[in-house]
Amino acid sequence: xxxxxxxxxxxxxxxxxxxxxxxxxxxxxxxxxxxxxxxxxxxxxxxxxxxxxxxxxxxxxxxxxxxxxxxxxxxxxxxxxxxxxxxxxxxxxxxxxxxxxxxxxxxxxxxxxxxxxxxxxxxxxxxxxxxxxxxxxxxxxxxxxxxxxxxxxxxxxxxxxxxxxxxxxxxxxxxxxxxxxxxxxxxxxxxxxxxxxxxxxxxxxxxxxxxxxxxxxxxxxxxxxxxxxxxxxxxxxxxxxxxxxxxxxxxxxxxxxxxxxxxxxxxxxxxxxxxxxxxxxxxxxxxxxxxxxxxxxxxxxxxxxxxxxxxxxxxxxxxxxxxxxxxxxxxxxxxxxxxxxxxxxxxxxxxxxxxxxxxxxxxxxxxxxxxxxxxxxxxxxxxxxxxxxxxxxxxxxxxxxxxxxxxxxxxxxxxxxxxxxxxxxxx
Amino acid sequence: xxxxxxxxxxxxxxxxxxxxxxxxxxxxxxxxxxxxxxxxxxxxxxxxxxxxxxxxxxxxxxxxxxxxxxxxxxxxxxxxxxxxxxxxxxxxxxxxxxxxxxxxxxxxxxxxxxxxxxxxxxxxxxxxxxxxxxxxxxxxxxxxxxxxxxxxxxxxxxxxxxxxxxxxxxxxxxxxxxxxxxxxxxxxxxxxxxxxxxxxxxxxxxxxxxxxxxxxxxxxxxxxxxxxxxxxxxxxxxxxxxxxxxxxxxxxxxxxxxxxxxxxxxxxxxxxxxxxxxxxxxxxxxxxxxxxxxxxxxxxxxxxxxxxxxxxxxxxxxxxxxxxxxxxxxxxxxxxxxxxxxxxxxxxxxxxxxxxxxxxxxxxxxxxxxxxxxxxxxxxxxxxxxxxxxxxxxxxxxxxxxxxxxxxxxxxxxxxxxxxxxxxxxx
Numbered sequence: 001x002x003x004x005x006x007x008x009x010x011x012x013x014x015x016x017x018x019x020x021x022x023x024x025x026x027x028x029x030x031x032x033x034x035x036x037x038x039x040x041x042x043x044x045x046x047x048x049x050x051x052x053x054x055x056x057x058x059x060x061x062x063x064x065x066x067x068x069x070x071x072x073x074x075x076x077x078x079x080x081x082x083x084x085x086x087x088x089x090x091x092x093x094x095x096x097x098x099x100x101x102x103x104x105x106x107x108x109x110x111x112x113x114x115x116x117x118x119x120x121x122x123x124x125x126x127x128x129x130x131x132x133x134x135x136x137x138x139x140x141x142x143x144x145x146x147x148x149x150x151x152x153x154x155x156x157x158x159x160x161x162x163x164x165x166x167x168x169x170x171x172x173x174x175x176x177x178x179x180x181x182x183x184x185x186x187x188x189x190x191x192x193x194x195x196x197x198x199x200x201x202x203x204x205x206x207x208x209x210x211x212x213x214x215x216x217x218x219x220x221x222x223x224x225x226x227x228x229x230x231x232x233x234x235x236x237x238x239x240x241x242x243x244x245x246x247x248x249x250x251x252x253x254x255x256x257x258x259x260x261x262x263x264x265x266x267x268x269x270x271x272x273x274x275x276x277x278x279x280x281x282x283x284x285x286x287x288x289x290x291x292x293x294x295x296x297x298x299x300x301x302x303x304x305x306x307x308x309x310x311x312x313x314x315x316x317x318x319x320x321x322x323x324x325x326x327x328x329x330x331x332x333x334x335x336x337x338x339x340x341x342x343x344x345x346x347x348x349x350x351x352x353x354x355x356x357x358x359x360x361x362x363x364x365x366x367x368x369x370x371x372x373x374x375x376x377x378x379x380x381x382x383x384x385x386x387x388x389x390x391x392x393x394x395x396x397x398x399x400x401x402x403x404x405x406x407x408x409x410x411x412x413x414x415x416x417x418x419x420x421x422x423x424x425x426x427x
Numbered sequence: 428x429x430x431x432x433x434x435x436x437x438x439x440x441x442x443x444x445x446x447x448x449x450x451x452x453x454x455x456x457x458x459x460x461x462x463x464x465x466x467x468x469x470x471x472x473x474x475x476x477x478x479x480x481x482x483x484x485x486x487x488x489x490x491x492x493x494x495x496x497x498x499x500x501x502x503x504x505x506x507x508x509x510x511x512x513x514x515x516x517x518x519x520x521x522x523x524x525x526x527x528x529x530x531x532x533x534x535x536x537x538x539x540x541x542x543x544x545x546x547x548x549x550x551x552x553x554x555x556x557x558x559x560x561x562x563x564x565x566x567x568x569x570x571x572x573x574x575x576x577x578x579x580x581x582x583x584x585x586x587x588x589x590x591x592x593x594x595x596x597x598x599x600x601x602x603x604x605x606x607x608x609x610x611x612x613x614x615x616x617x618x619x620x621x622x623x624x625x626x627x628x629x630x631x632x633x634x635x636x637x638x639x640x641x642x643x644x645x646x647x648x649x650x651x652x653x654x655x656x657x658x659x660x661x662x663x664x665x666x667x668x669x670x671x672x673x674x675x676x677x678x679x680x681x682x683x684x685x686x687x688x689x690x691x692x693x694x695x696x697x698x699x700x701x702x703x704x705x706x707x708x709x710x711x712x713x714x715x716x717x718x719x720x721x722x723x724x725x726x727x728x729x730x731x732x733x734x735x736x737x738x739x740x741x742x743x744x745x746x747x748x749x750x751x752x753x754x755x756x757x758x759x760x761x762x763x764x765x766x767x768x769x770x771x772x773x774x775x776x777x778x779x780x781x782x783x784x785x786x787x788x789x790x791x792x793x794x795x796x797x798x799x800x801x802x803x804x805x806x807x808x809x810x811x812x813x814x815x816x817x818x819x820x821x822x823x824x825x826x827x828x829x830x831x832x833x834x835x836x837x838x839x840x841x842x843x844x845x846x847x848x849x850x851x852x853x854x
């Protein structure tokens with residue numbers, strides 16, 4: 001995925017532009033530094049860089065590894081004012097600190113309705129009941145005897161970017177777009193489990209239910225359940241994390257995160273939807289005329305620039321600059337991402353790098369020389385079905401500003417001459 | 428990737444075979460259990476499964492998440508007798524506990540020669556010197572201004588499976604094959620950095636050097652350096668872990684792990700190899716005639732069954748069984764994996780599931796009904812270049828048994844009627 005413009009930007013990082021930036025950044029990248037150092041030892045190396053003078057920790061220090069102490073700022077963050085209690089709240093993936101397409105398990109955003117159920121897997125069961133030939137109860141070991149698959153999918157909360165409906169609110173992509181993560185799931189296709197129980201001809205919907213205190217439930221059409229839904233027990237190779245539904249969660253590719261029932265304990269099969277709290281009072285989209293869209297499951301095509309951004313300003317001065325971000329769609333693969341540095345007047349095609357997988361985030365880059373002037377950065381994703389990410393005003397014209405869900409509009413970051421960034425709106 | 432036999436096994440998990448296994452495993456998977464429960468409440472649900480009766484931890488509990496307390500056995504393990512001190516030792520990835528193709532960062536095996544350098548990234552520098560037009564010194568921020576790429580690669584220690592040369596030694600794939608991991612790297616193609624300095628026409632080799640106490644160095648041909656080598660600063664989305672070279676390591680796709688210099692601080696360009704300790708005294712392959720193979724960089728095509736295996740026996744009794752494992756090759760993608768349950772007399776093609784990427788591990792499955800008899804499990808990988816994984820005796824006939832490096836031979840696990848597994852050799 002690249003066009004001529006991007007190719008040029010990628011390969012034409014001239015020596016001159018890099019030397020200029022080196023000087024601007026404090027002189028580290030300067031030709032001749034080596035010979036100067038030979039004549040007069042650099043105090044950085046002789047006094048500060050002392051890590052090669054002693055033996056470090058051995059292999060027995062951390063049987064399960066943790067990040068460097070210098071990365072302590074790379075964490076999930078909540079906004080305490082958002083909810084009455086952290087047990088029914090959300091925290092956000094630090095998108096501005098990440099790259100590639102895999103979200104590390106320890107940094108996947110959380111959203112709970114009754115706190116994290118701490119389940120002993122040996123005592124956990126999954127029941128299939130309702131309109132089936134044979135009601136069944138599965139242990140975790142039973143589930144692991146069915147054929148497995150491995151798929152990388154994004155999970156996005158329907159309320160991601162929800163506070164942006166009424167204007168630029170939160171100053172950083174961790175908070176505006178951080179209710180998304182992307183991991184490789186290992187599990188059993190749900191159809192295998194449903195076929196084992198035998199769905200009766202009148203069975204048209206399923207109701208997965210969580211084993212947490214909130215007993216989360218959502219109605220899902222049988223057609224989706226038999227298509228690409230999974231019962232997952234691993235994420236990024238290891239067991240699900242407790243906050244992501246350990247020991248088993250439902251995976252509903254491309255659809256809103258609320259439906260990916262965690263701590264999955266029961267799936268009922270019925271002939272019509274149940275109209276539960278989470279699909280009536282919540283997770284519906286209130287329109288300008290007072291009516292509400294319901295069953296808006298698919299997550300629309302979307303993208304955001306993660307760097308530079310308010311939490312990750314440009315600190316190196318003018319010259320060669322890497323702009324990067326994420327794009328995703330509940331309808332399949334991303335076909336193209338465009339980037340504008342002038343608030344949407346001109347667009348260039350970004351370079352997508354890394355695996356391009358259906359219903360997974362895609363990583364894009366736009367490599368350019370910053371001249372130090374004010375910029376208005378935007379990204380616009382287009383998926384393989386031809387869906388195009390709308391502007392904020394286009395979306396508002398269609399849906400009003402009453403909803404908190406399904407805001408997939410184009411985000412703008414203002415870059416100031418000092419390199420700092422701000423969440424702004426341009427009309 | 429599947430053949431007719433596998434397809435049949437995948438879809439023909441008959442109700443009968445599952446009900447049989449359910450009974451054998453303790454009766455959890457039994458038709459009618461639901462109605463029985465309605466009449467007489469199951470004590471498991473009413474007394475033991477109490478996690479839905481109280482609110483769990485909220486989102487502020489762990490800003491950087493950790494695994495469930497019930498997964499405390501999923502850790503890297505060393506073998507204390509292997510080396511004099513853990514600072515120059517190795518620990519092993521728990522392959523038998525993982526699935527999919529991504530190794531979580533906290534579980535990637537470690538190998539150090541002088542312990543883990545704990546580097547402050549603000550003070551770290553990368554120098555390019557030797558046969559270049561302009562010697563250069565880069566800060567981490569400088570490196571992040573070059574165009575980036577994202578690639579999933581396996582890293583395997585040349586000594587992986589090294590103790591198996593003289594016969595079955597270690598009882599578990601974590602120890603026989605656990606010096607391999609597979610992550611998505613984000614970084615800068617090395618060619619961009621070398622081109623920035625300008626390699627002189629007589630420059631034919633590079634010598635990357637680590638900033639740890641061991642100052643690890645290896646000679647690498649310039650052709651490989653300019654092909655697919657990367658300077659990586661992220662793994663699986665986040666910063667490299669300290670034990671994996673934080674803040675920057677060299678990525679040398681498909682080649683032995685010892686060359687992937689961690690804590691990378693310098694790259695010298697020269698006109699011939701340096702013949703350092705790690706490519707003369709160590710990491711050479713002593714043959715039967717007393718001569719040694721040198722510069723054996725590529726990791727040969729290889730596979731191992733991770734489940735069932737000695738650390739992960741069959742506990743569910745006969746019936747539907749998922750056999751799974753990993754295959755990889757330093758020469759590209761895996762084209763096919765064959766599985767034998769009778770010690771190599773008959774072979775079936777396994778099902779590869781998940782992304783098939785060059786120089787990355789591939790996950791394979793073989794779904795079969797176990798009849799409870801003794802089995803001798805083997806897997807045999809074939810890569811896209813046509814390389815075929817050899818038997819142990821084929822490899823010994825070619826190379827003798829003096830080496831500890833580059834053992835890519837077929838591994839055998841004996842499955843006993845009670846489901847336990849053992850590392851064995853069959854002639």
